[in-house]
Amino acid sequence: xxxxxxxxxxxxxxxxxxxxxxxxxxxxxxxxxxxxxxxxxxxxxxxxxxxxxxxxxxxxxxxxxxxxxxxxxxxxxxxxxxxxxxxxxxxxxxxxxxxxxxxxxxxxxxxxxxxxxxxxxxxxxxxxxxxxxxxxxxxxxxxxxxxxxxxxxxxxxxxxx
Amino acid sequence: xxxxxxxxxxxxxxxxxxxxxxxxxxxxxxxxxxxxxxxxxxxxxxxxxxxxxxxxxxxxxxxxxxxxxxxxxxxxxxxxxxxxxxxxxxxxxxxxxxxxxxxxxxxxxxxxxxxxxxxxxxxxxxxxxxxxxxxxxxxxxxxxxxxxxxxxxxxxxxxxxxxxxxxxx
Numbered sequence: 001x002x003x004x005x006x007x008x009x010x011x012x013x014x015x016x017x018x019x020x021x022x023x024x025x026x027x028x029x030x031x032x033x034x035x036x037x038x039x040x041x042x043x044x045x046x047x048x049x050x051x052x053x054x055x056x057x058x059x060x061x062x063x064x065x066x067x068x069x070x071x072x073x074x075x076x077x078x079x080x081x082x083x084x085x086x087x088x089x090x091x092x093x094x095x096x097x098x099x100x101x102x103x104x105x106x107x108x109x110x111x112x113x114x115x116x117x118x119x120x121x122x123x124x125x126x127x128x129x130x131x132x133x134x135x136x137x138x139x140x141x142x143x144x145x146x147x148x149x150x151x152x153x154x155x156x157x158x159x160x161x
Numbered sequence: 162x163x164x165x166x167x168x169x170x171x172x173x174x175x176x177x178x179x180x181x182x183x184x185x186x187x188x189x190x191x192x193x194x195x196x197x198x199x200x201x202x203x204x205x206x207x208x209x210x211x212x213x214x215x216x217x218x219x220x221x222x223x224x225x226x227x228x229x230x231x232x233x234x235x236x237x238x239x240x241x242x243x244x245x246x247x248x249x250x251x252x253x254x255x256x257x258x259x260x261x262x263x264x265x266x267x268x269x270x271x272x273x274x275x276x277x278x279x280x281x282x283x284x285x286x287x288x289x290x291x292x293x294x295x296x297x298x299x300x301x302x303x304x305x306x307x308x309x310x311x312x313x314x315x316x317x318x319x320x321x322x323x324x325x326x327x328x329x330x
Contacts, residue, residue: 045198056200085173085174
């Protein structure tokens with residue numbers, strides 16, 4: 001007779017714990033990342049401008065809306081509201097952020113990341129873009145896990161139950 | 162498959178909520194930003210001169226001919242070798258750290274420095290100007306789209322390198 005895994009026990013229990021951890025990490029990360037950007041929208045607009053990716057027309061709307069999107073996503077991840085949508089958008093943002101950094105790195109533009117702070121460090125105080133790329137690649141790990149858990153595993157588990 | 166559709170729909174709703182909150186909060190706060198702004202170098206520096214100001218082509222021409230300023234070309238070494246403003250020395254952004262000490266060694270902090278690159282949207286001159294500002298120079302001017310403007314005006318250019326000389330008044 002085939003054993004049906006019971007949620008909260010064994011492998012499923014571990015997956016739940018890891019999923020909760022991933023939500024906590026990304027939730028706090030996104031909320032933390034949003035705060036300074038919300039406080040200083042002008043400086044954040046400058047950071048976006050420095051990336052030289054978006055057309056001028058989209059720089060200010062992005063500086064106004066993106067931090068709130070991060071805040072809401074972080075809150076939804078922590079509270080557990082609309083998880084499929086929140087996890088999907090979180091991953092989309094993480095990939096877009098990473099893509100923007102890699103794009104600038106490959107064209108030799110070593111600018112301030114602006115990921116958690118809107119203060120533009122230059123010279124010796126600035127970390128190289130490659131460091132931000134490595135760091136953001138690590139953030140994608142819990143993101144991908146959550147995506148798998150939320151969109152695939154939960155549905156499979158529901159079907160088994 | 163249903164859950165993918167579900168997540169898309171929720172994602173759109175989350176984005177709409179963020180848009181509403183962001184735009185609403187920006188409208189209510191006293192230090193909000195304009196929804197659309199002119200991000201050209203000229204517009205930004207005119208609004209907030211901050212660390213450096215703009216210089217007109219005419220003023221730059223005079224400063225160069227009278228040797229009253231140090232001209233810094235922020236473009237790549239290759240672009241510089243192909244042609245540059247006659248009195249300019251090269252401080253390429255991509256290897257700025259490597260060249261900075263050598264270039265700034267003989268330039269007093271109160272010296273006027275004109276930084277330029279090429280193209281209306283070129284940010285290299287701003288990056289170099291900002292770095293020079295952080296090194297203590299406080300009389301920095303940016304010649305927006307400097308190389309093209311200089312060429313079009315038929316002003317003196319040179320393949321000669323002035324990397325090892327310091328032009329000062």
